[in-house]
Amino acid sequence: MIAPVLMRPGFFWSTFWGSVSRTHYYERSDDYHDIVGNNKQGVWNVPYTSGLQLIKASKLSLLPENPYKVGDMFPPQDYDVAFAYNARKHGLFMHVVNIEHYGHLINPDSYDTSRAAPELHEQFTNKLDWELHYLHEDFYKISVNESYELEQPCTDVFWFPIVNDYYCDDLIHTMETFGKWSGGTNKDERLSGGYENVPTRDIHMNQVGLEDHWIQLLKDYVHPVQLKVFEGYHSTLSAIMNFVVRYRTDEQPSLRPHHDSSTFTVNMALNTKDKDYEGGGVRFIRYNCTLVGLRKGWMLMHPGRLTHFHEGLPTTGGTRYIMVSFVNP
Numbered sequence: 001m002i003a004p005v006l007m008r009p010g011f012f013w014s015t016f017w018g019s020v021s022r023t024h025y026y027e028r029s030d031d032y033h034d035i036v037g038n039n040k041q042g043v044w045n046v047p048y049t050s051g052l053q054l055i056k057a058s059k060l061s062l063l064p065e066n067p068y069k070v071g072d073m074f075p076p077q078d079y080d081v082a083f084a085y086n087a088r089k090h091g092l093f094m095h096v097v098n099i100e101h102y103g104h105l106i107n108p109d110s111y112d113t114s115r116a117a118p119e120l121h122e123q124f125t126n127k128l129d130w131e132l133h134y135l136h137e138d139f140y141k142i143s144v145n146e147s148y149e150l151e152q153p154c155t156d157v158f159w160f161p162i163v164n165d166y167y168c169d170d171l172i173h174t175m176e177t178f179g180k181w182s183g184g185t186n187k188d189e190r191l192s193g194g195y196e197n198v199p200t201r202d203i204h205m206n207q208v209g210l211e212d213h214w215i216q217l218l219k220d221y222v223h224p225v226q227l228k229v230f231e232g233y234h235s236t237l238s239a240i241m242n243f244v245v246r247y248r249t250d251e252q253p254s255l256r257p258h259h260d261s262s263t264f265t266v267n268m269a270l271n272t273k274d275k276d277y278e279g280g281g282v283r284f285i286r287y288n289c290t291l292v293g294l295r296k297g298w299m300l301m302h303p304g305r306l307t308h309f310h311e312g313l314p315t316t317g318g319t320r321y322i323m324v325s326f327v328n329p
């Protein structure tokens with residue numbers, strides 16, 4: 001019997017055990033971490049494998065009729081543990097191999113198919129897959145590359161790619177499925193004071209169970225960029241205002257000039273001008289600088305108070321969506 005070494009990245013959870021205890025369950029072996037971590041490579045005879053195995057057909061006759069059961073009176077009762085027990089007992093040797101990289105396991109524990117976009121929620125449990133699925137393909141090339149000068153379309157407004165179209169589409173889908181857009185009025189019970197000075201039609205990330213995920217995104221992917229452009233400022237990346245804004249001609253099409261209550265603001269376009277909406281954009285009044293046609297999945301980062309008085313320009317057709325976060329301090 002032979003099986004590839006596969007693991008859940010970051011969790012040391014794999015397809016084999018290096019040792020078993022007297023009750024036939026898991027026991028850590030001295031070399032377990034070296035084998036799953038690929039520090040030692042080879043073909044290893046192990047006392048337990050699960051999930052994916054290649055068995056030589058002629059050897060199957062070694063096993064009892066029901067190899068998933070040990071006996072009536074005693075454990076192991078779990079079928080996989082019983083199978084490994086029977087294999088050991090009857091001389092069917094189990095091996096794992098890690099000479100090549102065969103891929104990895106996902107962690108299905110928290111995957112919830114009742115969610116509008118379940119993958120969005122996998123940022124903690126399946127971080128590697130989440131990154132492969134959602135990070136913008138130019139994120140490493142542009143955003144965190146020391147030798148790459150970020151675009152600065154207006155004074156101290158930096159512009160860089162973060163996530164791809166899947167992320168943007170899944171986030172819009174999540175918000176539209178939830179559907180409880182705010183009234184766009186000054187009265188806002190979600191805020192501690194109950195009053196929003198510059199209201200938008202929005203849904204906050206905490207309303208759809210994605211606030212922790214978003215904060216982690218800020219820490220993992222926005223923080224390195226922030227350190228690059230606002231050098232020497234060590235933000236804790238805390239933000240209590242994280243929300244998706246919806247602009248429509250028949251609702252709220254624009255946002256009057258204002259300052260944000262933030263040290264710096266990130267504003268990420270979730271869809272595309274002239275495809276999904278017309279008009280729109282943002283204007284930084286002090287610099288007489290207008291940005292339209294902002295790229296989907298790209299983020300604007302700018303100071304929130306004092307210098308960057310700005311407004312959301314009228315959306316004249318379709319629906320424009322942006323993801324905004326006020327980072328403090």
Ligand SMILES: O=C(O)CCC(=O)C(=O)O
Pocket residue numbers: 200245255260267281282310311312313322324
């Ligand atoms: O429409 C925009 O891009 C500006 C949004 C904005 O300034 C805000 O939500 O505070």
Ligand SMILES: [Fe+2]
Pocket residue numbers: 258259260265310
């Ligand atoms: Fe703003």
